[in-house]
Amino acid sequence: MVKNSNRRKYCFGSQKCIYMDTCSFDFNELNEEVLKRYPSHSDQVFSILFVDKYAQDQSFSELNSDESFKVMLDMYEQEKEITIYVATNKNLGTSNTQQRKKSSRMKIQTRFPNVIAFRIAMNHHAITNEFSYHIEKSDFDRFTARCEHEECPWRIHASLLEDKVTFEVRKLVEKHTCTRSNMGGNKHATQAWIASVVTDKLKSDGNVAVGELRKWLMKKYNVNIPYHKVFRGKEQAYSEMYGKWEDSFLQMDEFKEELQKRNPGSVVDIDSEIINEKKCFKRFFISLAACSKGFLAGCRPYISLDACHLKVCRSNDNHAEVKYKGKRWEVILDERKCSCRVWQVKGLPCVHAAAFIAFIRESWEKYVDPYFTIQKFKDAYAFEVATMPGRDQWMHLETVEMMHPPVFKRPAGRPRKNRIVPADESKKRRKCKKCGGLGHLQKTCKNPPVESSNLGETSTTKRF
Numbered sequence: 001m002v003k004n005s006n007r008r009k010y011c012f013g014s015q016k017c018i019y020m021d022t023c024s025f026d027f028n029e030l031n032e033e034v035l036k037r038y039p040s041h042s043d044q045v046f047s048i049l050f051v052d053k054y055a056q057d058q059s060f061s062e063l064n065s066d067e068s069f070k071v072m073l074d075m076y077e078q079e080k081e082i083t084i085y086v087a088t089n090k091n092l093g094t095s096n097t098q099q100r101k102k103s104s105r106m107k108i109q110t111r112f113p114n115v116i117a118f119r120i121a122m123n124h125h126a127i128t129n130e131f132s133y134h135i136e137k138s139d140f141d142r143f144t145a146r147c148e149h150e151e152c153p154w155r156i157h158a159s160l161l162e163d164k165v166t167f168e169v170r171k172l173v174e175k176h177t178c179t180r181s182n183m184g185g186n187k188h189a190t191q192a193w194i195a196s197v198v199t200d201k202l203k204s205d206g207n208v209a210v211g212e213l214r215k216w217l218m219k220k221y222n223v224n225i226p227y228h229k230v231f232r233g234k235e236q237a238y239s240e241m242y243g244k245w246e247d248s249f250l251q252m253d254e255f256k257e258e259l260q261k262r263n264p265g266s267v268v269d270i271d272s273e274i275i276n277e278k279k280c281f282k283r284f285f286i287s288l289a290a291c292s293k294g295f296l297a298g299c300r301p302y303i304s305l306d307a308c309h310l311k312v313c314r315s316n317d318n319h320a321e322v323k324y325k326g327k328r329w330e331v332i333l334d335e336r337k338c339s340c341r342v343w344q345v346k347g348l349p350c351v352h353a354a355a356f357i358a359f360i361r362e363s364w365e366k367y368v369d370p371y372f373t374i375q376k377f378k379d380a381y382a383f384e385v386a387t388m389p390g391r392d393q394w395m396h397l398e399t400v401e402m403m404h405p406p407v408f409k410r411p412a413g414r415p416r417k418n419r420i421v422p423a424d425e426s427k428k429r430r431k432c433k434k435c436g437g438l439g440h441l442q443k444t445c446k447n448p449p450v451e452s453s454n455l456g457e458t459s460t461t462k463r464f
C-alpha cells in the first residue's frame with residue numbers, strides 16, 4: 001500500500017498479488033480474488049491465514065469474516081503490504097505449519113496427507129516433547145517406532161489408509177517413564193526441520209542472524225543446536241523461499257528489465273566476465289530514478305563553520321572586505337558572492353560572509369540557499385520507488401547467453417587474523433601485575449617483583 005492511497009496489496013508468498021480497496025474490507029470479495037488465483041483448488045477446502053504479529057509465537061489467525069478482515073487491517077495499519085497465506089489440504093508448504101501445531105498433540109486416528117507430512121510431524125512431536133525415538137519399521141505403508149530409552153513404554157504405529165496416500169496413527173502409548181530433555185541436542189532437529197520452523201520467522205522478521213535463530217530455537221523448543229547446523233537450516237529455508245543462489249543469476253536480465261519498466265529513468269548496469277568460456281556475473285550497478293531525481297530536486301552539498309579569526313572592514317551595508325589569515329576577501333551580500341568562491345559553489349555563506357553577516361547583525365537564514373530548506377528536503381524524497389512483483393510475474397526474456405554465478409578466487413597467502421587498526425585508534429598497552437612494567441604480562445615477567453605501594457612510582461619513572 002502506498003501512503004495516502006486506499007489500495008493495499010496482498011502478496012501470496014512471493015507469488016501472487018491482489019490489489020484491493022481496503023476501506024470496505026469485504027471478506028467475500030477477497031475470497032473470490034483468492035479463488036480466481038487458485039482455480040485448480042476451487043473444489044478443495046482452503047483457508048486464508050495471516051500471522052498474528054502480537055502473539056508470542058507469531059501464530060496464524062484465520063481470515064474468515066469481515067470482522068477478522070478488519071482485525072487484520074488494524075493489526076497491519078503501519079505496514080505497506082500484508083502477507084496472507086492460503087492453506088489447502090494439498091498445499092504442503094502452509095499446511096505443515098498447521099500440522100505442526102496439531103502434532104504436539106499426536107493422537108490415535110490423527111491423519112496426515114502423506115508419509116512425508118507424517119514424518120515431519122513425528123520429528124516435530126519428538127522435539128517439542130523433548131525425546132528421541134527409534135524406528136523399528138518404516139515401509140511405504142507402515143511406520144513403527146519406540147522411545148530411544150528401551151525401558152520407556154512410549155510406542156507409535158501408523159499405517160497407510162485405503163486411498164494409498166493418507167497416513168493414520170493406529171496405536172500410541174503416550175506415557176514416557178524416561179528422563180526427557182533436549183539439552184544435549186535432539187537428533188530429530190534435522191536441517192530440514194530447522195528450515196521448516198525458521199521459514200515463518202524469516203518471512204515475518206526479514207533477515208535474522210544465525211545466532212539469533214539459535215537462541216530463538218533454544219527458547220521455543222528448548223533444543224540446543226550447533227551453530228553450523230542452524231546456518232545450513234537457514235540456507236535451506238532461503239533456498240525453499242527464494243530458489244537456489246546459483247539460479248538467481250539466470251534472471252538478472254529479467255530483473256533489470258522489470259526494474260526499469262517499473263521505475264522509468266533508472267540506470268541498471270550488469271557487468272559480466274568470461275571465465276572458462278562461461279559468462280559469469282561480475283558486478284552490477286543500480287541507480288533508482290527516485291534517488292537520482294530526488295538528488296537533483298532537493299540536494300546541495302553542505303559545509304559547517306568552524307571557529308576562526310576574522311576582521312571585517314565594512315565599506316557599506318552590502319559590501320565589505322574581510323581579513324582572514326593575512327588575506328583579504330571581498331564579500332558582496334545581495335549577490336551572495338565572496339571572492340573565495342565558496343559561497344557561490346556551496347550555497348551556504350562562507351566564513352568571510354558569515355563574519356560580515358554577524359558584524360551587521362543580519363539574519364543568517366536570509367543568506368542561506370533555498371536548497372537547505374525543509375521544502376527542498378521533502379522534494380528530495382518525494383519520488384516513489386515502485387514495488388517489484390514476484391519473480392513469476394516478471395516479463396520473460398529469451399536470454400541469449402546464460403549468466404553463471406561469480407567465481408570466487410582465494411587471494412594468495414594465509415588469511416589475516418588480526419584486525420586492521422585505524423590510525424586514530426590508540427593502542428592499549430598491558431601493564432604487568434608483578435613488576436608494573438608495560439608491554440608484557442605477569443606470566444612472562446622476568447623482572448623481580450615490586451611491592452604494590454611502589455608500583456605507581458616504578459612504572460612512571462621506568463627504573464626497570
Ligand SMILES: [Zn+2]
Pocket residue numbers: 131147148149152153154175176177178
Ligand atoms: Zn521415553
Ligand SMILES: [Zn+2]
Pocket residue numbers: 329338339340341342343350351352353
Ligand atoms: Zn569567502
Ligand SMILES: [Zn+2]
Pocket residue numbers: 432433434435436437440441442445446447
Ligand atoms: Zn613484569
